[in-house]
Amino acid sequence: MLSHPEQYERLRLACPEAAPTAVLAGDPCFDRILAARPLRERFRRALGVRPGQRLVLLNSTWNSESLFGDGGDGGDVVAALLDRVAVEFPVDEYRFAAVLHPNIWHGHGPGQVRSWLDRAGRSGLSLIDPLNGWRQALLAADAVIGDHGSVTFYAAALGTPVLLGAAPLGSLDPDAPISTFMREAPKLDPGTSLVAQIEGLLAGHRPLTGPAEFTTSVPGESAARLRRLFYSMMGAPEPDHPASLKPLPLPDHEPGTVTVPLHVRTCVLGPGEVTVCRRADPRPAADPGRGGELHIALHEDTRDVDHLDLADVVFRDGTPDDPRFGSPAVWTAEVLRRHRNCSVAAYATGPSACVVRVRGEEPLLLSADPGTDAADAPGVDPAAYASALYAWLASYVPDAPAPAERLARVMDAGLRVRTGDRLHRVRIAPLTPPARQDR
Numbered sequence: 150m151l152s153h154p155e156q157y158e159r160l161r162l163a164c165p166e167a168a169p170t171a172v173l174a175g176d177p178c179f180d181r182i183l184a185a186r187p188l189r190e191r192f193r194r195a196l197g198v199r200p201g202q203r204l205v206l207l208n209s210t211w212n213s214e215s216l217f218g219d220g221g222d223g224g225d226v227v228a229a230l231l232d233r234v235a236v237e238f239p240v241d242e243y244r245f246a247a248v249l250h251p252n253i254w255h256g257h258g259p260g261q262v263r264s265w266l267d268r269a270g271r272s273g274l275s276l277i278d279p280l281n282g283w284r285q286a287l288l289a290a291d292a293v294i295g296d297h298g299s300v301t302f303y304a305a306a307l308g309t310p311v312l313l314g315a316a317p318l319g320s321l322d323p324d325a326p327i328s329t330f331m332r333e334a335p336k337l338d339p340g341t342s343l344v345a346q347i348e349g350l351l352a353g354h355r356p357l358t359g360p361a362e363f364t365t366s367v368p369g370e371s372a373a374r375l376r377r378l379f380y381s382m383m384g385a386p387e388p389d390h391p392a393s394l395k396p397l398p399l400p401d402h403e404p405g406t407v408t409v410p411l412h413v414r415t416c417v418l419g420p421g422e423v424t425v426c427r428r429a430d431p432r433p434a435a436d437p438g439r440g441g442e443l444h445i446a447l448h449e450d451t452r453d454v455d456h457l458d459l460a461d462v463v464f465r466d467g468t469p470d471d472p473r474f475g476s477p478a479v480w481t482a483e484v485l486r487r488h489r490n491c492s493v494a495a496y497a498t499g500p501s502a503c504v505v506r507v508r509g510e511e512p513l514l515l516s517a518d519p520g521t522d523a524a525d526a527p528g529v530d531p532a533a534y535a536s537a538l539y540a541w542l543a544s545y546v547p548d549a550p551a552p553a554e555r556l557a558r559v560m561d562a563g564l565r566v567r568t569g570d571r572l573h574r575v576r577i578a579p580l581t582p583p584a585r586q587d588r
């Protein structure tokens with residue numbers, strides 16, 4: 150079964166006696182991907198990718214020269230990448246997922262793989278099902294960091310920007326299209342900024358023609374060609390209805406919740422306007438080169454429980470009627486009683502709203518202004534609203550009014566939160582009287 154005539158020529162040279170059995174059948178896997186292209190935004194939402202966020206997919210095939218191996222140079226490529234992802238990439242601007250070849254899972258065992266990637270998972274990395282979810286993740290991706298595996302080649306065939314973290318040319322057929330792709334595609338430079346490389350890759354991307362040309366010479370035809378072949382081999386007539394492939398299913402929602410401590414750098418730009426940059430950085434020391442003020446925000450379900458008493462903002466997400474937490478108002482009051490150094494507790498009740506309680510104040514509802522972040526397409530995790538409000542109230546301003554008065558003013562004017570190059574307008578209002586009675 151061949152997907153392109155160039156494979157026939159290589160087969161004929163390598164094994165002439167097999168050539169008469171070759172059939173040009175197309176690529177059913179790639180045909181399913183092409184058919185699902187209109188569902189890209191659904192796949193992105195399933196992975197918790199918000200508007201304006203970039204999804205970077207890490208992909209590895211299974212041998213020692215792969216990205217998950219040593220990349221062919223004896224280094225631990227994936228470990229170095231994941232450490233840098235946590236340090237360099239703001240969680241509100243980038244989302245990461247990984248597709249690992251099934252042989253990696255079966256060779257090492259799922260428990261071992263998840264153990265190796267545990268910290269990365271708690272920092273927001275999603276591990277994609279290697280059998281049923283990788284095609285959808287590939288369609289959802291803005292960029293792929295990969296190797297010589299077929300998933301990386303499929304990404305390039307789709308026109309997705311690809312950065313090669315491993316390119317072992319010595320182990321590939323030099324005449325195969327994958328070898329040409331390995332020579333031409335941009336390479337990961339471990340000595341320079343990973344953020345700069347990804348942003349440069351996206352800004353200057355020009356799709357390579359080879360992968361799209363050689364993945365299949367008959368796109369969309371594999372179902373018809375394969376069925377025709379199979380029925381002819383059985384000596385039976387084909388059914389009357391058209392041949393078709395099973396559509397790609399919509400994956401379960403995978404939000405990629407970050408539960409490691411978030412080191413949040415903020416800068417107050419003016420009345421009610423704050424930039425927020427949250428990183429799952431394992432190094433808590435402030436970088437003076439970045440400017441602004443630093444605080445710690447932490448999900449209540451963290452395994453880094455010793456950091457809860459150090460956090461300035463403690464947050465969680467859930468439905469507002471979850472009986473386990475009483476209500477968002479009850480939960481926020483409970484968190485502030487339990488963690489005496491915490492200044493703000495935030496309960497995200499949906500993709501664009503959260504209930505926030507500032508110490509000493511009544512609970513508030515922070516929600517995206519429909520004019521910017523609509524409820525059905527929120528641009529940022531509402532926990533970032535809580536960090537922006539904390540930064541605004543904690544900032545030093547000469548002759549500033551008392552905190553209660555500053556809070557009243559920002560409630561009247563609203564809050565403007567900047568993440569990267571996006572501006573999110575946030576409305577602040579008291580909770581309804583029944584919610585206040587829960588305190």
